Amino acid sequence: MKKVLILGLCYLMASYHVLAQQKEMIYVNANSGNDDAAGSQMTPLKSLFEAAKRVNKLAGKGSIQVFLSEGTYGLAETATFNPTQWVFSKQDRLEIRAEILPDSSAWEPNKMPIIVSTMPFKLERDDKKVITGGSNYGILIESSHATIQGLRILGEPVHEKPKAGVLVRNYPIVWEGKNLSDLRVTQCLFLGNQFALPNHLGILSNGKQLEVDHCVFYGVKDAVVMWNAPAEQSSMHHNLILNSYGAAVWTWSTTPDFKFYNNVMSGINVLWVLEKEAKNAYQIQNSMVIGYNQLVNQGGGPQDFGTPADPKKLMYGSDFVLQKTGGLSIEEDQTSRYYLQIKPGTLGTSYGAGLFYKSSNEK
DSSP states (O other), X not given: OHHHHHHHHHHHHHHHHHHHTEEEEEEEOTTTOOTTSOOSSSSOBSXXXXXXXXXXXXXXXXXXXXXXXXXXXXXXXXXXXXXXXXXXXSSSOEEEEESSOTTSXXXXXXXXXXXXXXOOOEEEEOTTOXXXXXXXXXXXXXXXXXXXXXXEEEOOOXXXXXXXXXXXXXXXXXXXXXXXXXXXXXXXXXXXXXXXXXXXXXXXXXXEEEEEESOXXXXXXXXXXXXXXXXXXXXXESOEEEEEEEEEEEESSBOTTOEEESOEEEEEEEEEEEOTTOOOOEEEESOEEEEEEEEEEESOBTTBOOEEOOGGGEEEOTTOEEESSOXXXXXXXXXXXXXXXXXXXXXXXXXXXSSOSSOTTTO
């Protein structure tokens, strides 16, 4: 009997060890996949929505990786990732990523998986039941310890302002839930056009330990908004923000320990929007702004950018280059590795902002 108990205990311990080391991989290919397939590398799924459903059904502990091949992934409804029966950690994460990442020698701009929303909008009404707008979410993350990497993320082909007082908007990446921590969005290209394909807000975040790095926001209204829950221990670094017709960063719920460094911005409407009371001040390190309309506002919302705030709320030293007018030399050749990034060797490249972790000198 004792021997049986020992064997049983060994089996349970072995089972726990396997569970602790579990690693799930799901492959998605918009061109050749099938949502009835297994989701393996040889038999990939077709849609990100189906991948989210598969992830949400998993139970266990460890990492889950969702690999997207090049192609266009249309979201007719929100792809919600909420694996309530799975335990992640700082090391073992939920990863939604391109199969080929920017620092790979095999990477080219056209190999980035393209995410575009085509879904209907949830209408918003005032107290008199008059429609004031509509909104929807593209990718919704309801988990801690998640990474989104290497994707080309568009907005939605919609008329953003159909009439006065009405604003229709798409939020491509939303991090929403209770007590969330540790989301990283890295090496993603957020691309929009104010008139044809509005990308209202790249990242809407409700949690702590948000890290946004090595992303390019081109023609996006607002790049990053932190709201609701205190965004403690968060950071933005090595990002390139170009032609923003909104604001580069909104720190509505961000604590003063926010790290903002090695970011390059040009053609910005508003650099920074503080919370309504503007209680907190933030430090900018080793960054550059070439061409902007307003430096810092407070308050605001989807319909406006608030009112001018005390410029001393942004603290910076001599390593911050701030220039009211001017522009950068941006690569528009679609065959170039640096497409929609700063041309190598021109103004701004010394900050290392853009999709690559390695500088052009290290390649």
